[in-house]
Each structure stands twice: as C-alpha cells, then as structure tokens.
Amino acid sequence: MTVKTITRRRSAIMGVPWLWTVIGFLLEWVVLGLIAGHGMVETMDATLSYVPFLVLVAFGQMFVITLGNGNIDLSIPDVMSMSALVAVGVSGGGSGVSTLEGVVVGVIAGLVVGLINSIGILALKIPPIVCTLAVGLLAESATLVWSGVVTGTVPGTLMSITSARVGGIAAITWVCVPVSCLVALLLHRTKFGRSVQAIGQNIQAARLAGINVTGTITATYLLSGGLAAISGILLAAYGGLTVDLGTPYLLMSVAAVVLGGSLISGGRSNVTGIWAGALFLSFAVTLLEVLNTGVAGQDIGEGALILALLVVMRVARPRSVRTEERG
Amino acid sequence: VRHPLMLAVRSAFQPWGAASGVQRTGPERLRAWIPAIAAAALYLLIILFQHGAATYSGVTLIFSGTVPLCAAAVAEMFVISLGDIDVGIGYFIGVCNAVAAKFLVGSPVVGVFVLAGLVAAYSMLGALIEIGKMPSILATLGASFIWLGVGLAIYPTPGGAAPNWLLTIYGSNPPFVPFPILALIGLALPAAWYVRRTRGGILLRAMGSNRAAAVGAGISPLRRRIMCYALAGVFGVIGGLAVTALADSGAPSSSGSLTLLAIAAVVLGGGEFSGGIASASGAVLGAVAVELAITFLSLINVSSSYQDGVVGIILLSVMALRVMVRGRKA
Numbered sequence: 001m002t003v004k005t006i007t008r009r010r011s012a013i014m015g016v017p018w019l020w021t022v023i024g025f026l027l028e029w030v031v032l033g034l035i036a037g038h039g040m041v042e043t044m045d046a047t048l049s050y051v052p053f054l055v056l057v058a059f060g061q062m063f064v065i066t067l068g069n070g071n072i073d074l075s076i077p078d079v080m081s082m083s084a085l086v087a088v089g090v091s092g093g094g095s096g097v098s099t100l101e102g103v104v105v106g107v108i109a110g111l112v113v114g115l116i117n118s119i120g121i122l123a124l125k126i127p128p129i130v131c132t133l134a135v136g137l138l139a140e141s142a143t144l145v146w147s148g149v150v151t152g153t154v155p156g157t158l159m160s161i162t163s164a165r166v167g168g169i170a171a172i173t174w175v176c177v178p179v180s181c182l183v184a185l186l187l188h189r190t191k192f193g194r195s196v197q198a199i200g201q202n203i204q205a206a207r208l209a210g211i212n213v214t215g216t217i218t219a220t221y222l223l224s225g226g227l228a229a230i231s232g233i234l235l236a237a238y239g240g241l242t243v244d245l246g247t248p249y250l251l252m253s254v255a256a257v258v259l260g261g262s263l264i265s266g267g268r269s270n271v272t273g274i275w276a277g278a279l280f281l282s283f284a285v286t287l288l289e290v291l292n293t294g295v296a297g298q299d300i301g302e303g304a305l306i307l308a309l310l311v312v313m314r315v316a317r318p319r320s321v322r323t324e325e326r327g
Numbered sequence: 328v329r330h331p332l333m334l335a336v337r338s339a340f341q342p343w344g345a346a347s348g349v350q351r352t353g354p355e356r357l358r359a360w361i362p363a364i365a366a367a368a369l370y371l372l373i374i375l376f377q378h379g380a381a382t383y384s385g386v387t388l389i390f391s392g393t394v395p396l397c398a399a400a401v402a403e404m405f406v407i408s409l410g411d412i413d414v415g416i417g418y419f420i421g422v423c424n425a426v427a428a429k430f431l432v433g434s435p436v437v438g439v440f441v442l443a444g445l446v447a448a449y450s451m452l453g454a455l456i457e458i459g460k461m462p463s464i465l466a467t468l469g470a471s472f473i474w475l476g477v478g479l480a481i482y483p484t485p486g487g488a489a490p491n492w493l494l495t496i497y498g499s500n501p502p503f504v505p506f507p508i509l510a511l512i513g514l515a516l517p518a519a520w521y522v523r524r525t526r527g528g529i530l531l532r533a534m535g536s537n538r539a540a541a542v543g544a545g546i547s548p549l550r551r552r553i554m555c556y557a558l559a560g561v562f563g564v565i566g567g568l569a570v571t572a573l574a575d576s577g578a579p580s581s582s583g584s585l586t587l588l589a590i591a592a593v594v595l596g597g598g599e600f601s602g603g604i605a606s607a608s609g610a611v612l613g614a615v616a617v618e619l620a621i622t623f624l625s626l627i628n629v630s631s632s633y634q635d636g637v638v639g640i641i642l643l644s645v646m647a648l649r650v651m652v653r654g655r656k657a
Contacts, residue, residue, distance in 0.1 A: 070600060072464075126646040129412070130594050133587060134642035141636025148632070251414065251468045264462035296480035303472030307455070310466060314459040 017261020018273035020313045021280050024305075028283040036290045047282045049170040050238070054278045056176070056231040057249050058256035059183050060224030062274055064128075065257050066187075067217060068200030068266020071121075071128045073224045075113055075136035076253055080232025080246030082143045083110045087158075087233045088241055089150035099155040103233055110229025111222050113139055118218040147243045158237035172234060184271040196220055200266030252281055259309060280309065361645055362596045362612035369619035376626050383505055390507035391497070392573065393618040395420065397511055398566030399585045400592035400614040401518045401607055402559040407593050408522065409535045409555045410602025411456070411463035415471030416563055417586035419449065421579035422478035423567020428487030428577030435490065442567075446560035453556025457549045471586075478579025485578035489571045497572035511611055514565070518607035521558070528605070531555055536603025591642050592617050616641070 013019065033040035057076050064073045083106040091102025113135060120131035164171040187193035195216040198206040207213050228246070235245055258264050259280055260273025284305045288298040370380070370389075379385040399416050406413040423445060430438030456466045489497075499506050522528035533541040534551045542548055570582055594600075595616060596609025620641060621634050 120643060120647075124643075124647040125650045126643065127594075127600050129600055130591075130642060130646055133590065134639040134646075137587075137635040137639030137642070141633050141639070144632035144635075145630070251465075255465055255468065258462055258465050264464070294480075294483075296476045296478075296483065299472045299476030299479065301476075303469045303474075303476065306469035306472070307466065310461050310469065311455070311459050314461060 014316070017270060018259075018276040020316060021259050021261065021273065021276040021309060024309050024312070025276060025280040025283055028280065028287050028305075032283060032287045032290060043286065045169060047279070047286045048173045051275075051278050051282050052170070052172045052176045053231045053235045053238070054249065054252055054256055054282065055180070055274060056227050056234075057253045058260075058274045058278055059180075059271070060227035061253040062257045062260075062262055062269050062271075063187070063196055063220045064224050065254070065262060065264060066196050066200045066266050066269040067220055069128075069203055071217070071220075071266065072132065072254065073117065073221065073228075074129060074132040074250060075117060075139060076224065076228045077244075077246030077248075077250040078136040078139035078143065079110045079113050079225055079228040080235065080249060081243055082113070082139045082146075082232070083107065083229035084232040084236035084241055084245060085143055085146055085150055085243065088152055088154055088236065089146065091155045092152045096157070099157045102155065103158070106233050107226055107229045110225040110227075110232075112225070114221040114223070114225025115218070117225070118221040121221070122214055122217060143243050154237050154241055158233065162234055162238040180271055180275065187269065187271060192216065192219060197267060197269070200263075200268070202267075255306060256281055259306070259313070261313075281306075359597060359606065359609065361649065362609050362616055365595065365616040365641070365645070366612050366619060369616060369623055373619065373623050373626060376623075383500075387500070387505040387507055389619070389622060390505065390511065390615070392622070393615050394507060394510050394514075394569040395566045395573065395582070396585055396588055396592060396618055397514050397611045397614040398562050398569055399589035400596070400610040401514055402562035402566065403589040403593050404518070404596070404598060404605055404607060404610040405522075405531070405555050405559045405562070406463070406467075407590075407598045407600065408532055408602060408605030409552065410538070410600075411467075411552075411555075412590070412600065413467045413559060414464055414586055414590075415467040415474055416559065416566075416589055417583045418471045418474040418478065418579070419445070419560070419563045420566040420570060420585055421582035422474040422481075423564045424570040424574070424582060425478040425481040425487070425577040425579040427493075427567055427571040428489060429481050431490040431493065431571075432488055442564050446557060446564060449560030449563065450553045450557035453552040453554075454549060456556075457552040475579060475583070478577075482577045482579055485574075485576045485581075487577040489575045493568060493572045494575070497569070510569070511615065514562070515608045515611040518558075518562070518610075522605040522607060527551075527554055532603050532605055534602075535605070536601075588617055588638070589614070591638060594642065595645050 029040065029044065032043045036043055057080065061073055061076060064071050086109045087102040087106030089102070090105045091098045116135050116138075117128075117132050120126045120135060121128050124131075126134075162170075162172055166174055185193075187196070195206065195211045195213075198209065198211055199213055199216060203213065228249075231249075232246055236242075239245065254264075256274055256277035257269070258277070260270065260275070260277035262269035262273060284302050285298075288301040291297070291301070293301060373389065374380045377385070380389055399420055402416050403413055406416075423442060426438060426441045426445065430441060452466065452470050455461065456463050459466075497506065501509060520528075522532065530541070530546050530551055531554070533544070534546060534548060538548065541551075566585070567582075571577065574581075592613035593610045595613030596611070597606045597613075598604055598610065617638055620637055624634055624637060625631065
C-alpha cells in the first residue's frame with residue numbers, strides 16, 4: 001500500500017459528509033449509557049421510539065432543500081399539527097374504516113398545503129422561504145380555529161400502531177428502515193430524484209436538459225407536505241394531540257438535513273446523513289434530559305451541541321471538499 | 328450595462344440603494360411605498376372603528392406595542408441585507424429583556440456590561456458563521472437555543488421589573504409627537520443613515536449583492552459580517568429594553584414569536600433574501616403594518632386564532648403584488 005493510496009483512503013473517509021455527526025451521536029450515546037445507568041441498549045431503545053417522526057419530516061425537507069435556489073419548507077410544523085387535527089376530527093374517535101378515512105383526509109390536507117406552496121413559488125414567484133412561511137401561518141390559523149370545533153380523541157387503532165413493538169423495538173422504527181431505502185432509491189436512482197438534484201445543481205442547465213422543472217418542484221413540495229402529514233398523525237397517536245405538536249420540527253428538520261451533510265444550497269444530499277442528524281439531535285435531547293439540567297440548561301446544551309458539531313464539521317473536513325462546497 | 332458585475336456595483340453603490348436596488352422610477356417605486364400604504368390603510372381602518380385612535384393618547388396606546396417588533400425588524404434587516412437569515416432574534420430580545428429586568432434596577436453597571444457582552448456575543452456569532460462557512464439559518468438556530476436557555480436561567484417564570492428611568496422615558500408625553508412615533512423614527516433614521524450613507528453600510532450591501540465581487544474589490548468579509556451582527560445585536564438590545572418597558576418584567580420566552588414576524592416585516596418592507604437590499608424605513612413600516620393588522624383584528628373582536636392567518640395572507644398578497652409589478656416591467 002503506497003502512501004498515496006493511504007492518503008486517498010484517509011481523505012475518502014474524511015470526505016464522508018456525515019462522519020462527524022455519527023461520531024457526535026456515538027459520543028452522546030456512550031456518555032448517556034454511562035451516566036443514565038440503564039445500559040446502552042435501553043437508552044437507544046428509548047430514543048429510537050421518537051426518532052422516526054423526525055426522520056420522516058426530514059426526508060421531505062431534504063428533497064426540498066436539494067432543489068436549491070432558496071427552496072426550504074417552513075410549513076412543515078403547521079402541516080403536522082393540522083393533519084393530526086384533521087385526522088382526529090374526521091375519524092371522530094371511531095375505529096376501522098373511519099380511522100383510515102381520517103388518515104387519508106389528513107394526508108390530503110398535507111398535500112393541499114404542499115400544492116399551495118408550489119403554486120405560490122412557481123406561479124406567483126414568491127421566494128420559497130416567505131411563501132412556505134406565509135402558507136404555514138395560514139395552516140396554523142386553520143388549526144387553531146378548527147381545534148375549537150373538533151372533538152374526539154386519537155383513534156385507538158393508530159395508538160396501537162405507534163405503541164406496537166417488534167423484537168423489543170418500536171414497530172414504526174422498523175418500518176422506517178425499508179422506507180429509508182425507498183427514499184434513497186427515489187433520490188439516487190429515479191428520474192424524479194435525479195431531476196431534483198439536477199435542479200439544485202443548476203436550474204438553467206436542468207431546464208435546458210429537458211427536465212420538467214415545474215413538475216419536479218411541485219412534486220417535491222407535495223412529497224414534503226405528505227410526509228409531514230403522516231409524521232404529524234403518527235406523532236399525535238404517539239404523544240397525544242396538541243395544536244402545536246409540530247413546532248419543534250420546523251428547525252429540527254432543517255438541522256437534521258444540514259447536520260446530515262446535505263448542502264443547504266442544494267444539489268447534493270444523502271439519506272444516511274438524515275439518520276445521523278436525527279439520531280444526533282434526538283440523543284442530544286435525551287442526554288440533556290437525563291443530565292437533569294432543567295429547561296434552561298437543556299436549551300443551552302442543545303444549542304451548544306448543534307453549534308459545536310457545525311464547527312467541527314466545517315473545520316475538520318478535507319480542503320478539497322471545502323473548496324467544492326464554497327463554490 | 329446588463330453585465331451582472333456592473334449591475335451589482337450599480338445597485339450596491341447607489342446612494343438611494345435602499346428600497347430600490349435597481350431604479351427609483353416607475354412601478355419599482357411602488358415597492359418602497361407598499362409598506363407605507365399598508366400601514367396607513369390599517370391605521371385608517373382602526374380609526375374608523377375606534378375614533379379615539381386619532382388622538383394623541385390613542386396614538387401612544389396603539390403604537391407603543393409596535394416598538395419591539397420594529398427593533399427586531401431593523402436587526403433582521405441588517406442580517407438579511409447581507410444575504411443571511413437570523414432565526415434567533417426573538418429569543419435574543421428575550422434574553423436582553425431578562426437581563427434588563429434583572430440587573431438594570433439594582434445594579435445598572437452590571438446590567439450595561441452584560442448587555443454589551445450580549446452584543447459582543449452576537450457579533451462573535453457573525454464571526455463564527457463567516458469563519459466556519461456555516462449556513463446562517465442553522466447557526467442562528469443553534470444560538471437561539473442558547474439565548475432562550477440563558478434567559479430562562481435568569482427568569483424561569485416571569486419576574487423582575489423595569490428601571491424607573493426606562494418607564495419614565497417610555498411613558499413620557501413629548502409635545503405634539505407621541506413618544507412611540509419618536510421611537511420608531513429613532514429606530515429607522517440611524518439605521519437608514521448607516522445603510523445608505525456610510526461606508527460601512529455601502530460595503531455591507533455590496534457584500535450582500537455580490538459577495539465574490541466585493542471580496543475581489545478588497546472588502547473583508549469577516550469584518551463586514553461581524554459589524555452586521557453587532558448592529559443586529561444593538562437593535563436586539565433596544566428591542567429587549569422596549570419589551571422590558573412594556574411588560575415591566577422579564578419574560579424571556581414570550582419574545583420568541585418576534586422572529587417570524589420580523590422576517591415578515593423585512594420582506595413587506597422590500598427586503599430580498601438574496602441580499603444587497605436594505606431598507607430600514609421599509610422594515611419599520613412593515614413591522615408597524617403587521618402589528619396594526621393584529622391590533623385591528625382584536626379591535627373588531629376577531630379571535631386571536633385568525634391573527635397568524637391574516638399575517639400570512641398579507642405576506643402572500645404583498646409578495647404577489649410585488650412580483651406582478653416587477654413582471655410588467657421586465
């Protein structure tokens with residue numbers, strides 16, 4: 001093995017975009033395992049039960065961010081709350097068919113928000129950050145108004161789905177594994193995913209290459225809205241329905257994408273990184289809860305961990321990768 | 328002259344650069360007037376429903392609540408003109424509010440030092456973003472957790488009080504012009520003067536409109552970013568003081584909602600996320616419009632549930648209007 005190949009291998013490892021996020025997450029896990037005194041497996045198990053909700057919305061956010069050109073979906077938290085409320089309202093606490101009805105209508109509500117987002121961005125040419133923010137505010141208002149009308153509880157069928165366990169691990173976590181594989185296939189191997197990446201790299205070139213830019217952007221916002229809706233409905237079934245259940249996921253979803261090594265400027269993303277980012281963020285929350293620092297300490301610690309990881313990610317990466325990112 | 332570099336230099340060095348990066352003629356002029364028209368229309372609506380709003384005390388009452396958001400909007404305007412986005416300004420104002428309510432009464436010297444330290448911390452955040460090549464949205468998000476945490480460490484539940492001098496200033500009744508109006512002018516004028524008339528402001532907009540060209544022309548990006556975030560920090564402190572005077576207590580988490588409203592205000596005021604365009608008066612008028620819309624809704628007894636939706640509709644319609652105006656020109 002020559003020096004050259006060693007250097008090349010070293011830079012190949014250092015070039016993995018989510019390397020430091022995984023190292024950070026492993027460190028958190030070890031520290032947590034040591035201080036919590038419940039063992040490594042139990043702490044992992046406890047955290048894994050709420051990682052899927054973040055992973056699902058982060059997938060949608062990832063596709064949107066990959067579009068580049070300032071695309072970002074700030075309506076995610078409002079869609080989560082709204083769809084959860086709609087699902088509960090439509091199913092009316094019943095079971096079986098009415099539950100399915102509720103879920104379907106809830107997801108449709110999310111898709112509608114995604115459609116409105118894409119109309120505002122494409123037809124009215126409103127910058128995505130303002131458009132999704134404004135549409136999110138509308139969805140939030142709708143949620144608040146409906147919450148006074150909707151009665152009923154989360155359907156038992158849904159609750160048993162989110163609390164089901166297979167092989168000692170939450171069932172929805174298992175489901176997320178094949179879902180992640182599908183999302184990776186969608187991003188890297190399908191026409192849609194490659195179009196999204198091409199638009200993020202150079203929208204003019206993508207258009208000239210004959211890619212259906214309008215259709216791709218619309219589909220991306222629909223996907224994000226749909227995933228946010230599913231995640232919101234599941235989250236309500238897991239942790240109870242509140243009108244602001246989605247709030248933390250606005251910035252958590254962006255954080256999971258960026259900490260996962262996807263470029264905030266678009267064009268390059270990876271699915272593995274989403275898991276790394278989501279695990280890092282979720283373990284940060286668990287760790288600070290276990291440390292019993294109080295609300296204040298928890299916020300400070302979370303902020304400090306995110307900033308520290310950002311610094312390490314940027315400083316520790318090989319020069320070649322950094323130059324590429326800057327351009 | 329349609330060369331991007333020429334356009335960038337032109338828009339960056341135009342003396343009026345502010346609300347009209349391109350030209351101050353024709354429909355583009357409308358852009359600068361949108362927030363003013365919106366604010367005036369909403370104020371007239373309020374007067375229609377509540378005639379007292381036209382009196383001296385009515386103006387004082389209605390506009391005094393707009394000052395914190397105006398300060399937040401000016402702070403956000405600096406950051407957005409650089410092409411960044413700040414999602415932590417609300418909680419920063421919250422922590423300034425907590426510090427002010429905790430220290431300014433008993434130990435003002437400590438309070439002033441801590442507030443200055445907070446401004447320094449904010450400018451260091453700018454340095455961190457520049458040196459680390461971080462996405463500003465994520466760095467300011469991380470920082471916002473820290474601001475909230477420090478604020479909650481000082482006051483887990485609302486407490487403290489505003490110093491008497493602050494209450495005296497805020498409650499003063501100057502002749503002819505009500506205090507809140509003076510405060511809004513006091514926020515907009517220095518900021519507008521800085522971004523339009525000073526070297527620092529011109530360099531800031533040059534950086535925001537074409538970073539590569541600006542750096543090539545010898546502008547230090549690090550120094551500009553530090554300066555930009557320091558100014559945002561100063562206006563954050565002013566916002567914190569205004570919140571303290573209004574609430575007469577420290578309640579760090581209640582200022583969190585200012586963040587999104589401040590972004591909305593800057594956009595209403597003519598700001599562009601691509602950077603390079605800065606209008607302090609636009610940001611202040613945008614903030615006033617947002618606050619007046621909320622006041623109007625509560626005046627006609629609309630449930631507070633509709634507030635956010637109305638802000639959303641205003642945002643969407645103003646943006647659509649602006650694009651239509653621009654589209655006709657192009």
